[in-house]
Amino acid sequence: MATVRLDQKSRAIVRSISDSYINALAKYFGSGPTDIDVARQQHRAYAKALSANGVEVTTLEADQNYPDCVFVEDQAVVIDGHVLLPVPGHESRRGEQPPIADFLSDKLQGHQICKMEPPAMMDGGDILRLGDLFFVGRSTRTNDAGIKELKDLLDHLGHELRIVDIPPQALHLTSISSTPSDNIILAPEGYLSPESFGELPDGCEVIMMPNEEVYGCNTIGLPGNKVILAKGYPTVKAILEAKGFECITIDMGQIRAADGSLTCCSIFY
Helix, strand or coil: CCCCCHHHCCEEEEECCCCCHHHCCCCCCCCCCCCHHHHHHHHHHHHHHHHHCCCEEEEECCCCCCCCCCCHHHHCEEECCEEEECCCCCHHHHHHHHHHHHHHHHHCECEEEEECCCCCCCCHHHEEEECCEEEEEECCCCCHHHHHHHHHHHHHHCCEEEEEECCCCCCCCCCCCEEEECCEEEEECCCCCHHHHCCCCCCCEEEEECHHHCHHHCEEEECCCEEEEECCCHHHHHHHHHCCCEEEEECCHHHHCCCCCCHHHCEEC
C-alpha cells in the first residue's frame, strides 16, 4: 500500500467480498469475476499473508449492495495524523465509505478527518508514496479538483506532490506501479516511464518492468525487506529477489478479474 511509509505498516483494514462481487466493475485487467468462492479463498490468503508478516488485520463486513466494496484502498487515505475521505470517482462506489470512515474515526481518535466534497473526486488507488514524496494519478477517477484538495493537505504537512497522467489503458496509478520499498518505484513499459515521476531523491530509482507484466508492478512492501506480489510475474519476482527482497507470492486471479490489485484490498493506518 503506497499511502504509508514502510515503517507505518503495522495495521490494516480489509473488507470481505460481497455476494454481488460477480457484478464488480471490470474494464482494464479483466472482464469480471467468474467464481466468488475462489475469489474469497484468494482474499483470505491475502489477509493471511499480511497477518503472517506482522500486520494486524481487521476484516470489515461486506455490504451486499456494493460489488466493489472489497477494494477499500479507494475509500480513505491515512497520512501523518490525517484521514482523507475522498469522493470516489465512480458514482456506484460512493456508498461504500461510511463504515470505513467510522472505523478509522474510532481507531484514530486525534487524527484530523478531512472530507472531500464534489466536484472534487479521487480514488485512493491514485496515490503513491515514496518515503515522504507523493505522486497522484490524474485519471478517469481522480480529477484536478480532487488533486488540489490533496495538494492543500500535503502542503500543510510539508510534503511534495507530483502529478502523473494515467494512460487510457489503465485505471489507477497504483494499478500500474508501486513502492516495494521507500526507495524503489516499479512501473511498466508502455504505460509510464522514469520521466513520469521526475527527478527522485538520492538513492531512489524507477525500475521498469516489461509491458506484459504490468499487473505484477503492483506490490505491497513490508518491513524486513519483504514484499507481497501477485503470482505469475516472473520478471518482477526475479528483479525483486536480485534486489534482496523476500518475495511472498499469492494468486490474485479472481481479484484481477474485477480490475483489483494487491494494494486495492487494504488500507494501512
